[in-house]
Amino acid sequence: MSGRIPHVIRRVGAVVGRLSVYVLIWAGLALLMATAVIRFYWGEITVGQMLLNLVSVETDGGGGPIVWIGVLAIGVLPLLLTVGIAALWQHVRRRERRRRGHDVRPRRSQWVKRTVATALVGAVVVGGTTAFATTVGIGDYIAAGNSKYDLGDYYVEPSVTGAEHRRNLVLIYLESGEATLADDQLFEKDAFAPLKEVTEAADGWQSVADLQQTQGGGWTMAGLTSTQCGVPLKGVGSAAGNGALHELGGEDSYLGGVTCLGDVLDEHGYRSVFLGGANASFAAKDVFLGSHGYSEVKDLSDWRAAGEPEQSFRDDWGLSDGRLMAHAKDEVDELHAEAERTGQPFNLTVLTLDTHEPVHVYDYCTVDTQNVVTSVFFCSMTQVAGFVDHMQEKGYLDDTAVVIVGDHLKHMSAGDAFHEQLDHHDNRTVFNRIWVPGEDGNSTLRPRVDQLNMYPTILEAAGMTLQDRAAGLGVSAFAPDVPAGSAQAMAPEAYADLLGSRSARFYAEAWAGGDAAR
Known part of the structure; x- marks a missing residue:
């Protein structure tokens, strides 16, 4: 045995x-x-x-x-x-x-x-x-995790000191809207030409020269939080012990401890509406918007319920930009009419889709380039330009600020186009255009800022006066100088370390819904 x-x-x-x-x-x-x-x-x-x-x-x-x-x-x-x-x-x-x-x-x-x-x-x-x-x-x-920096030491809670000149706001995010694609010396044609034609500086449009993507911000939700909250999107690992993962799994809070664009606008009487062609549940976009002041989020399910034909959709993501912009025209008409009737300003935010690779060619797009992606970008910008034309023709630009900005640089994954042109490019930047009623377009916005600075910039475009012209980690691009002690005043290396830091304390409070600025 x-x-x-x-x-x-x-x-x-x-x-x-x-x-x-x-x-x-x-x-x-x-x-x-x-x-x-x-x-x-x-x-x-x-x-x-x-x-x-x-x-x-x-x-x-x-x-x-x-x-x-x-x-x-x-x-x-x-x-x-x-x-x-x-x-x-x-x-x-x-x-x-x-x-x-x-x-x-x-x-x-x-x-x-x-x-x-x-x-x-x-x-x-x-x-x-x-x-x-x-x-x-x-x-x-x-x-x-070993960084000496924490974002909470530099985060600025937005403080509106004046809103008497508040105005309507239209915010358009261009999927993979990289300004480098406008270089017709690198590409077969200027992919942004249709949009540039309706947003010329001579007509009063402004732009941030060489707008930089936020460090670690190369995806849509990171682009949204950078430009609407002024903070890089990260920290779920740091917040795991504080209920953040549970909240992301279906609760009604997403970065609930941070004050974002929709929160500020909501405090000042705005009605905020979001339109997107994809499923808003992807990456919890609907949770983010719903927990930060947006009262309506219209997405793939709404367009299907509206009776959109199958040819208007791409199988992997959702509704075409052509049909999305048609709905955006109807939406801005209704919102503007309501604003005139009630005096309540609105924020209409739109996110395009066609330029997400692998691209899909719709019947309104003529492929006239060897690389199909170039033509699809051009066609998408044509649809957005049509929406801008619609607002111009209706007279909405007289009382409505418009901010058009890429959500992030174009992805450079193995399956994506333009590696030859972009892999070693030394100045890849994000496309942007800003319209402020009454401005002549001759003012110079602070160049080479990153997307974090777009948060206070958008608030100022909407007519808000901000203390120190700051919000989140950003300082408005309309401000020629930055306050001492701001994250934007840091040396480039230190700023990069700050944005790269895990900032466990800041993000634990941000995800748990506490006061992340403390």
Whole structure:
């Protein structure tokens, strides 16, 4: 009996050992596949971006096919490959035993095979872990936790000292609206030409020269929070112990401890409406808007309910920009009429969709370039330009500020276009145009600011007077100088460290709904 116990222990140990090896193989393969999917669709991302999107994915109108590709490539394929490897290994072992007449004595050839097998397993595990860590910036995430900076030390709660000149606001976000695509020396044609024609400086439109993307802000929700809250979007990991992940999973708060654009406008009597072609639940966009002053959020489900024909939709995301801008015209007509009748100003925010890769060619778009993406950008800008023309013709620009801005630079993932032109470009910037009624367009806005500064800039365009002309981490681009002690007054290296810091205290309070400025 005593002799059987060690034998059983050895057998159990062998089984556990083999299972552990197969688990490691599966984990390595899953990480390699996750790396491949992320790099193909998004390029290098951040830990915060990954976590925020994992808790709010949508198969309908939120990148649909990408979600299923991720499930199959990351969840199913590595499991099938691991099972196949296990089955092949067992087949080889059985064949070897039959060939040797069940002689299990160790031999040199067996030692070599085990060494090679161990090396291969190690290569898969180490390779997968390293590739994934590099792709999602785990090294930067760990380093950020050691930063001496915390955003809370520089965050400015917006203080409106005057709103007697408040005016209506139309805010248009251009999906992947990178100004570099206007360079017809790099590209087949100026993708922004239609929009530039209706927003000329000679007519009173202004712009921030060389508007920079916020550090870590290369995706839509980060673009929204940068320009509407004045803070980089991150910190779910820091706030995990404070209920933030639970709140993102379906509660009614998203960065509830931060005062954003919609909150300030709501305090001053605005009615805020958002229009987007995609599913607003993707990345919890609806939660963000609903918890920051927006009373209406119209998205994919609304356009379907309105009877839009199937040809108006793209399967992966949602409604075309052509139809979205048609709805935007109707919406601004209603909002402006109501504002005239009641005296209540409005904020209409619109987010385009056509230029999200892989692009879709609608019937209103003529492809006249070798690269289809260039033509789709041009066609999308034509639709936006038509909306601006509509406001001009209706006389709305007499009392309505308009801010048009890209949500982020164009993605440079493996599956996206323009790597040759953009990968090594030394000044990639975000497209923007600003209309303030009564301005002559000759004033010079502070150049080369980042998107965080757009938050107070938008508030001032809407007619608000801000203390120190500051909000969040930004200072209005209309201000020629920045206050001493502002984040914008920091040296470039220190500012980069501040934005890269994990700022656990600030984001824990921001996500938990506390006062993040304390």
